[in-house]
Amino acid sequence: MAKKDPLLTVLKLTSEAEEQAALQLKSAQLAFQKCQSQLEALRNYRLDYMKQMESHHGKTISASYYHQFHQFVRQVDEAITKQLTSVADADTQRVHRQEYWQEKQQKRKAVELLLEHKAQKARQEELKLEQKMADEFASQQFYRKRRQR
Numbered sequence: 001m002a003k004k005d006p007l008l009t010v011l012k013l014t015s016e017a018e019e020q021a022a023l024q025l026k027s028a029q030l031a032f033q034k035c036q037s038q039l040e041a042l043r044n045y046r047l048d049y050m051k052q053m054e055s056h057h058g059k060t061i062s063a064s065y066y067h068q069f070h071q072f073v074r075q076v077d078e079a080i081t082k083q084l085t086s087v088a089d090a091d092t093q094r095v096h097r098q099e100y101w102q103e104k105q106q107k108r109k110a111v112e113l114l115l116e117h118k119a120q121k122a123r124q125e126e127l128k129l130e131q132k133m134a135d136e137f138a139s140q141q142f143y144r145k146r147r148q149r
Helices: 006-054 063-148
Strands: none
Touching (some): 006 063
């Protein structure tokens, strides 16, 4: 029975680690996109609200309505500021996960390269052995023919 190469186990482990890192990256990318979408929604909401107020331009509005409008816009602006922080945090996390995935990918490729070099070396050794056996067989035939004469 052929001995199992320990590098195959290492390859399996590095491949699994890379897959996990890829899943974490995908999750971080989705979280980043969600944060960006929420930010865009808040900005659109603020814009719509401003347009709504603009439609009252030239009309008489009460001081309390005007005060409530500004207070609400201030709250939306605060929410946008918080969401900008969330987007930045999510982007940082996404970049970190991408670097982590690339690191795992490099490790897997390094193990694959080691296995390929090892296999190539084994093939070369096998070819040398075959050539040696062929040379030995040829020389034995040569000596047999010489003896028969």
